Ligand code: SAH
Ligand code: SF4
């Protein structure tokens with residue numbers, strides 16, 4: 001009988017992308033997706049450790065799975081991702097029923113480790129970040145099972161060379177390693193040939209893309225005067241025939257160069273959306289975080305981007321309650337956030353991560369104060385996002401259709417170039433296939449989404465796909 005699998009993914013797009021590869025490997029090994037977790041023979045948890053609640057969530061989930069496993073002893077449980085990379089041994093100590101633990105540089109081994117575990121017992125395989133080579137970092141030859149046919153992630157860089165005081169990522173994912181420029185353009189072309197029209201470039205610090213390649217070339221005595229920059233990559237991927245939309249995440253404000261902003265402005269397929277994590281608006285806090293910019297410098301870059309890129313939407317990440325953050329620091333963040341007028345923001349309460357510099361800082365901020373600051377900031381962002389949404393009313397937006405709305409199947413759902421969710425009624429001709437591009441006129445706006453009316457279909461997807469229900 002065919003064994004079935006279920007993968008639960010936590011954390012960022014890096015993990016979602018790895019999940020596609022794990023799914024591809026398991027299917028190449030003869031497995032099929034399980035309808036639901038409870039009936040799966042193999043459950044893979046692809047974990048995150050960016051904040052403490054991510055750890056707690058994992059152990060709670062593992063507790064639930066222990067109960068399932070007592071009813072079905074043949075069930076296998078594998079834990080991969082960042083928490084597995086970080087806490088390799090602790091996981092099996094705290095949850096002895098786990099069959100496989102694999103690190104972020106061992107994704108390509110997932111299927112083999114599950115086979116080995118059936119024969120020989122529990123397997124733990126976690127390669128040190130510094131010991132990985134390109135094959136482990138970019139297993140592009142691995143089969144991938146993409147969630148949707150028209151949109152794909154492409155990892156341009158793994159790891160991070162920054163040392164933000166609060167962040168565990170460099171310790172887990174290792175130093176920055178960029179994927180060669182030509183490989184990336186070739187992959188974009190392959191994806192386009194396969195029917196993909198939207199590509200999202202992934203990296204922890206995309207604007208430093210290629211720095212390591214240049215250093216390596218220089219060491220080898222090669223001419224490195226014409227070093228490809230991230231902006232060049234945007235232009236090259238954006239020029240691939242069949243690629244209609246290019247998105248990327250995340251740029252670091254200190255490395256956001258005018259060349260990137262120009263490339264965004266001059267490449268029609270690069271979307272008018274900039275996710276630029278600010279973290280704080282206070283210069284003291286930014287310095288303690290080692291972010292490498294001040295509030296003023298951040299605003300300068302945002303203003304340059306707004307002035308150069310037509311109709312730009314800006315989103316961000318903010319941390320409240322970093323150790324030592326005073327009321328005055330918080331006010332500085334409130335002011336900066338109001339001045340930028342963000343379209344959306346992810347606001348996090350600072351969570352100490354053992355092993356990071358900030359974890360040993362004194363002057364911790366009481367939880368209630370952090371919650372209050374988060375709420376205050378949320379209100380400021382809600383005001384600007386509601387205002388920005390209202391401004392869209394009357395405009396016609398190019399929309400990439402994603403499927404039917406879960407709440408109301410008489411509505412279909414898609415994303416505008418600014419990455420705003422938009423709902424519009426299904427017409428008599430029936431629902432549009434996901435991957436369709438359509439012009440939709442905005443007729444109303446809510447805080448989280450826009451409401452529109454179909455004007456016309458612009459292009460239909462090349463691939464044949466069923467119409468999924470999209471959660472909104
Ligand atoms: N490389 C990206 C961020 C990746 S982590 C960048 O530098 O832009 C995603 C977000 O998680 C960060 O932007 C930050 O806001 C948040 N984050 C990271 N570590 C955190 C911590 N210890 N506590 C709370 N939030 C954190
Ligand atoms: Fe973490 Fe900073 Fe690197 Fe982003 S840039 S992954 S926040 S260390």
Ligand code: F3S
Nearest residue numbers: 011012048049050082
């Ligand atoms: Fe989490 Fe790892 Fe991403 S820690 S945020 S899954 S890089």
